[in-house]
Amino acid sequence: MHAPVGRGPTGLAPINGARMFNYALRRILYSVPIAVGVSLVCFLLLHIAPGDPIDAIAPESASPQLLAELRAAYGFDRSLPVQYFSWLSNVIVGDFGTSIMTGRPVLGELANAVVNTLLLSGGAVLVGFVFGLLLGTIAGYTAGSPADRAATAFAVAGISVPNYWLGLVLVVIFAVNQDWLPAMGMGQGAPFLSWANLRHFVLPVIALSVIPAGIIARSVRGTVAEVRKQEFVQTLHAKGLSPFRVFIHVMKNSAPALLAVMGLQLGYLMGGSILVETVFSWPGTGFLLNTAIFTRDLPLLQGTILILSMFFVVINLVVDLAQALFDPRIERN
Amino acid sequence: MNTPTSTQAAASGSDIPRARISRSFWHSVARRLSRDPVTIACTTVLLVIALVAVFAPVIAPYDPYKTSILVRLAPMGHPDHLLGTDELGRDLLTRLIYGARTSLFMGFAPILLATLIGGTLGIVAGYAGGATNMIIMRTIDVFYAFPSVLLAVAISGVLGAGIFNSLVSLTLVFIPSLARVGESVTTQVRNQDFVVAARATGASDWQIIRGHVLSNVVGPVMIYASSLVSVAIVLASGLSFLGLGIVPPEAEWGSMLSTLRPAIYIAPMNAILPGIMIFVTSMCANLISDGLRTAMDVKV
Numbered sequence: 001m002h003a004p005v006g007r008g009p010t011g012l013a014p015i016n017g018a019r020m021f022n023y024a025l026r027r028i029l030y031s032v033p034i035a036v037g038v039s040l041v042c043f044l045l046l047h048i049a050p051g052d053p054i055d056a057i058a059p060e061s062a063s064p065q066l067l068a069e070l071r072a073a074y075g076f077d078r079s080l081p082v083q084y085f086s087w088l089s090n091v092i093v094g095d096f097g098t099s100i101m102t103g104r105p106v107l108g109e110l111a112n113a114v115v116n117t118l119l120l121s122g123g124a125v126l127v128g129f130v131f132g133l134l135l136g137t138i139a140g141y142t143a144g145s146p147a148d149r150a151a152t153a154f155a156v157a158g159i160s161v162p163n164y165w166l167g168l169v170l171v172v173i174f175a176v177n178q179d180w181l182p183a184m185g186m187g188q189g190a191p192f193l194s195w196a197n198l199r200h201f202v203l204p205v206i207a208l209s210v211i212p213a214g215i216i217a218r219s220v221r222g223t224v225a226e227v228r229k230q231e232f233v234q235t236l237h238a239k240g241l242s243p244f245r246v247f248i249h250v251m252k253n254s255a256p257a258l259l260a261v262m263g264l265q266l267g268y269l270m271g272g273s274i275l276v277e278t279v280f281s282w283p284g285t286g287f288l289l290n291t292a293i294f295t296r297d298l299p300l301l302q303g304t305i306l307i308l309s310m311f312f313v314v315i316n317l318v319v320d321l322a323q324a325l326f327d328p329r330i331e332r333n
Numbered sequence: 334m335n336t337p338t339s340t341q342a343a344a345s346g347s348d349i350p351r352a353r354i355s356r357s358f359w360h361s362v363a364r365r366l367s368r369d370p371v372t373i374a375c376t377t378v379l380l381v382i383a384l385v386a387v388f389a390p391v392i393a394p395y396d397p398y399k400t401s402i403l404v405r406l407a408p409m410g411h412p413d414h415l416l417g418t419d420e421l422g423r424d425l426l427t428r429l430i431y432g433a434r435t436s437l438f439m440g441f442a443p444i445l446l447a448t449l450i451g452g453t454l455g456i457v458a459g460y461a462g463g464a465t466n467m468i469i470m471r472t473i474d475v476f477y478a479f480p481s482v483l484l485a486v487a488i489s490g491v492l493g494a495g496i497f498n499s500l501v502s503l504t505l506v507f508i509p510s511l512a513r514v515g516e517s518v519t520t521q522v523r524n525q526d527f528v529v530a531a532r533a534t535g536a537s538d539w540q541i542i543r544g545h546v547l548s549n550v551v552g553p554v555m556i557y558a559s560s561l562v563s564v565a566i567v568l569a570s571g572l573s574f575l576g577l578g579i580v581p582p583e584a585e586w587g588s589m590l591s592t593l594r595p596a597i598y599i600a601p602m603n604a605i606l607p608g609i610m611i612f613v614t615s616m617c618a619n620l621i622s623d624g625l626r627t628a629m630d631v632k633v
Contacts, residue, residue: 033471034474034475034478037471037472037474037475037478038475038478038479040475041475041476041479042487045487045488045491046491048491048492049491049492156616156619156620156623157616159563159619160563160567160612160615160616160618160619161567161612161615161616162567162570162571162587162608162611162612162615164571164574164590165590165605165608165611165612166608168590168594168597168604168605168608169605169608171597172597172601172604172605176597176598176601177601267480268480268481268482270480271479271480271481271482271483271484272480272481272482272483274482274483274486274575275482275571275574275575278574278575279594289486289487289490290575292490293486293490293491293577294576301487301490301491305483305487308480308483309478309479309480309483312478312479312480312483313478316478
């Protein structure tokens with residue numbers, strides 16, 4: 001790596017438009033087969049499931065004739081490729097089928113849940129980012145000192161802790177022993193920015209934020225240490241810049257890597273919030289997944305998994321594109 | 334990457350330098366590890382937990398399934414039950430000891446399987462290149478495109494609970510990342526001069542893979558796999574916590590957390606105890622992995 005030569009006053013280097021466009025196009029095209037593959041896995045998941053999906057819908061005493069009718073109604077009687085393509089073409093236009101349990105469209109059930117999970121995960125990534133940045137910067141700047149060791153220990157603890165257990169511990173401390181914060185649910189009907197609503201976020205967001213905090217702390221520590229070794233930092237010092245100004249330069253150079261870590265963490269949390277959501281009875285996608293699994297509501301299960309994994313695919317894409325945009329040194333194939 | 338092992342393999346034929354160089358690499362790793370108190374402490378803790386798990390029937394004071402209505406949720410320090418009892422009056426210490434068996438198994442077994450399968454896939458893909466590489470790695474990419482918790486929950490949810498199904502689902506979750514590490518190292522090694530030289534001297538593919546590729550791939554893959562053990566422990570307990578892994582009455586830390594959960598209002602200490610075990614084990618696994626990485630000087 002070399003110092004960022006030719007950066008304009010905005011701090012962003014002039015971007016070579018054609019090359020960026022080429023990269024973006026290639027990166028987007030690369031996502032298409034991945035997305036198709038992901039949809040295929042989501043579809044096939046249900047067909048490796050033991051038992052006939054129709055059993056979940058039909059009453060136990062159903063006659064063979066009724067079973068056949070139901071099978072035809074849900075399309076289970078057609079060949080797998082036919083089922084896949086008809087499912088895919090419906091999904092593309094937003095038709096995820098009908099939930100077996102509630103009889104309502106899966107998309108409607110998903111919409112609210114996705115928003116609730118996104119709020120939780122987004123909050124957790126932000127909180128994790130702030131703490132991770134703090135810990136990582138301290139550690140990176142004082143590498144080898146007791147402060148570094150303490151910060152690094154916190155980071156390892158954050159990565160190692162089972163976040164659902166941490167959620168339980170937080171409930172015991174702040175909801176059972178002290179009646180400070182609610183143990184479960186969301187603020188019903190309260191305005192979003194009111195304390196009555198936001199207080200429901202505090203514990204689950206903290207529980208969910210420890211993993212991103214730990215990961216971001218580690219990666220900040222690494223990047224800060226690496227950037228500080230680069231020659232341009234010595235030059236800035238030699239030019240007489242204040243330590244704070246040098247720090248800003250260091251951070252600016254670390255930003256693309258951090259951005260990538262944050263984006264991926266958001267994706268992981270969206271897909272992985274089920275455990276913490278279960279602890280806090282949060283009405284998000286985790287709750288939907290849980291319901292879908294235990295009631296064998298296959299369309300709902302399929303839809304939820306598909307949406308969450310597609311979200312991850314898109315986030316990966318956006319992160320890569322944003323990184324290339326912010327940091328012209330990145331060239332990948 | 335550890336170049337000593339590659340030069341070692343290139344020098345095969347005269348066995349003296351080979352043996353000496355090889356020993357000195359692992360010697361220096363062992364020496365560095367022996368000076369790292371954190372890694373030593375964590376290894377000791379994990380070993381103790383493992384020993385306790387192995388000798389559970391001898392050590393455990395009670396039968397892990399023996400319930401008692403009279404001493405439900407007895408507090409810690411109870412005269413008969415050191416760590417108290419659970420919601421059915423079963424001795425918590427006993428169940429934590431027996432739980433170590435399943436929880437440790439679920440932390441290590443999937444990683445071991447995934448390392449073997451993923452590592453092999455990665456080496457084959459990296460060494461063969463071309464169409465084989467494309468087919469294997471693009472398939473891996475698809476599974477890599479799922480967030481790990483989601484994939485584990487989805488597979489376990491579909492297959493149903495149980496120790497075997499959890500093993501399958503966790504192994505599948507960890508294969509993609511390990512295959513990627515294996516593939517990227519193999520691809521690098523394949524184009525090195527010593528491989529070209531070996532091929533020129535008439536070494537077969539199998540000889541090259543065994544002598545040059547494996548010796549270079551094992552380090553990074555092992556280090557990466559070791560960093561996943563803690564993830565596997567937490568994830569496996571998580572599956573059980575959701576009711577998708579080990580099912581009660583079998584003792585397992587995650588499923589104990591789940592059945593004790595309603596008790597957080599009455600006996601919070603009892604309810605959070607199994608989680609402390611998960612946390613300690615996972616933290617030790619992480620710190621050992623960090624220690625190994627530093628000692629072997631491997632960047633993954």
